[in-house]
Amino acid sequence: MGCMTALLSLRFFDKIHIFLLILCVLLISSITTIFLHYIIINKIFADLSYLIKNTLMGRRIGGPAKDDVLMAFEQELTLISEKMDQLEKSALSSHKMTAEMQPLKALSPKTTRPLCAVLEKYSVLQDKVATALDQLKKIIKINRALAIAAEKVNLSAVEMAEDTSATSKTASGGIKSVGHEIRAISELKSTMGSSTQIIQELNEMSRHVSQFITTIAAISRRTELLSLNAGIEAARAGEAGKGFSVVANEIRTLSESSKKATEEIGGMIREIEIRTANAINAMHNTNKLEENIKVVYAVGDTFMHIVNEVKAMDKVVGRIKDITVESSNDSHLMNKLLERLDNVLQECTHMLSGMGNEASEQTTILNTLVIEYENLRKLNMQSAIEAEQQ
Amino acid sequence: MDHGVQINIDYEGANLEIAIIRVTGLIDTDTSRSVSRALEDVIAKKQFKVIMDLSRVDYISSAGWGIFIGELKELRRQGGDLKLACLTPEVDDIFKLLEFFNVLSTFDAVEDAVRSFGT
Numbered sequence A: 001m002g003c004m005t006a007l008l009s010l011r012f013f014d015k016i017h018i019f020l021l022i023l024c025v026l027l028i029s030s031i032t033t034i035f036l037h038y039i040i041i042n043k044i045f046a047d048l049s050y051l052i053k054n055t056l057m058g059r060r061i062g063g064p065a066k067d068d069v070l071m072a073f074e075q076e077l078t079l080i081s082e083k084m085d086q087l088e089k090s091a092l093s094s095h096k097m098t099a100e101m102q103p104l105k106a107l108s109p110k111t112t113r114p115l116c117a118v119l120e121k122y123s124v125l126q127d128k129v130a131t132a133l134d135q136l137k138k139i140i141k142i143n144r145a146l147a148i149a150a151e152k153v154n155l156s157a158v159e160m161a162e163d164t165s166a167t168s169k170t171a172s173g174g175i176k177s178v179g180h181e182i183r184a185i186s187e188l189k190s191t192m193g194s195s196t197q198i199i200q201e202l203n204e205m206s207r208h209v210s211q212f213i214t215t216i217a218a219i220s221r222r223t224e225l226l227s228l229n230a231g232i233e234a235a236r237a238g239e240a241g242k243g244f245s246v247v248a249n250e251i252r253t254l255s256e257s258s259k260k261a262t263e264e265i266g267g268m269i270r271e272i273e274i275r276t277a278n279a280i281n282a283m284h285n286t287n288k289l290e291e292n293i294k295v296v297y298a299v300g301d302t303f304m305h306i307v308n309e310v311k312a313m314d315k316v317v318g319r320i321k322d323i324t325v326e327s328s329n330d331s332h333l334m335n336k337l338l339e340r341l342d343n344v345l346q347e348c349t350h351m352l353s354g355m356g357n358e359a360s361e362q363t364t365i366l367n368t369l370v371i372e373y374e375n376l377r378k379l380n381m382q383s384a385i386e387a388e389q390q
Numbered sequence B: 001m002d003h004g005v006q007i008n009i010d011y012e013g014a015n016l017e018i019a020i021i022r023v024t025g026l027i028d029t030d031t032s033r034s035v036s037r038a039l040e041d042v043i044a045k046k047q048f049k050v051i052m053d054l055s056r057v058d059y060i061s062s063a064g065w066g067i068f069i070g071e072l073k074e075l076r077r078q079g080g081d082l083k084l085a086c087l088t089p090e091v092d093d094i095f096k097l098l099e100f101f102n103v104l105s106t107f108d109a110v111e112d113a114v115r116s117f118g119t
Helices: A002-009 A012-056 A066-286 A287-389 B032-044 B062-077 B089-097 B108-114
Strands: B006-010 B018-025 B050-058 B081-085 B105-107
Touching: A012 B032, A066 A287, A066 B050, A066 B089, A287 B062, A287 B105, B006 B032, B006 B108, B018 B032, B018 B108, B032 B062, B050 B062, B050 B108, B062 B081, B105 B108
Parallel strands: B018 B050, B050 B081, B081 B105
Antiparallel strands: B006 B018
């Protein structure tokens, strides 16, 4: 049972080897037997020849010696007969052996041919593995270069992310200032609009005051005329009109004072009107301010676009950074995997090399066995022919 | 309706004293004049409580922001206010960057802005 298990566990080539060895041993033993029989027969024939010679020269031998010789002759004949039988059996056995060896002869090329084919395929496979190994080494080199490039890109992306982040912060700071500017200039615009309205109202009020002053001046002039007329009438009245003349003079003095005051106020009102008119003109002449406001708004819009663009760029750069980090990690991982694959392929190469050597040895052994078998077969055939001839 | 902007005005509140200006489109240098006119019309009608519904506004230029800031003083002087509602993320980003939250109030919904007037 143990032998069977051991036999089953043997490789194909080893089994063939053992089978062929057993056949060789059988052949050699058979041929040795035939050879021994051949020697014995030769000896018997020599003895027979001697006996016949002695018989033919019987006159020299006489009495009991003659009987002994005849007895010996009979014994020899019996022995020859037995040996002839054995020889016949051996010849038959040899023929049988030759017949049995025919399938082996047919099997030999069948065994060697696939083995040679396998050997050739091993060789091709070995070449392909070597090519793959070579290409893999190139890929590893390229991948290492890519990993280095990815790391550089990653560093650049990090620097770019830092730059864009700083730019974003600067732009954000700038846009805050723009916000303050927009607020200030909008409030200024609003305030200027209100001031214009107030000054226009003030101008209107000055006109009203001016009208009042004109009225007061007219009243004053009429009062003065009245006081003059009163003075004349008081003079006509003589002594009785003296008191009235004093009142008339006072009224005239008051009207003159009033006239002077109205003239002064009128002058002041005209001055106010001129100044307010100038102010209104100045307020209305706001083209420059509007232009400045437009410039501030345009700057603000530009800043807003810049901030939006920078923010978008910041996001893109962030994504690029993430991608490059992933790419760098993938590249390192791929490098490790490629190195492992390289090791596996190298192991395969070694294994293939070993298997090729073993197959080559097996083929050599098998070829030697076939040659030996062929020699034995020929020897056996020759022995059989010789045995038949005997 | 100006090219690129559409404006509708609704009134809310117990006495319809709150004007809701709903703007659709972009408020840039050109279209901001329409928004300004709408605000001036509302103020002319003695409506000093104003809400700008910006849910359909994708962009407000400096001129647009200037209009809001410019009218704010007059509205507050008259006892009213200008409040912004439903800012889109893009507009809200710029609003925050310009730091207008120091002067203008914003609300997630028009109803919240209406309630903030105490009606």
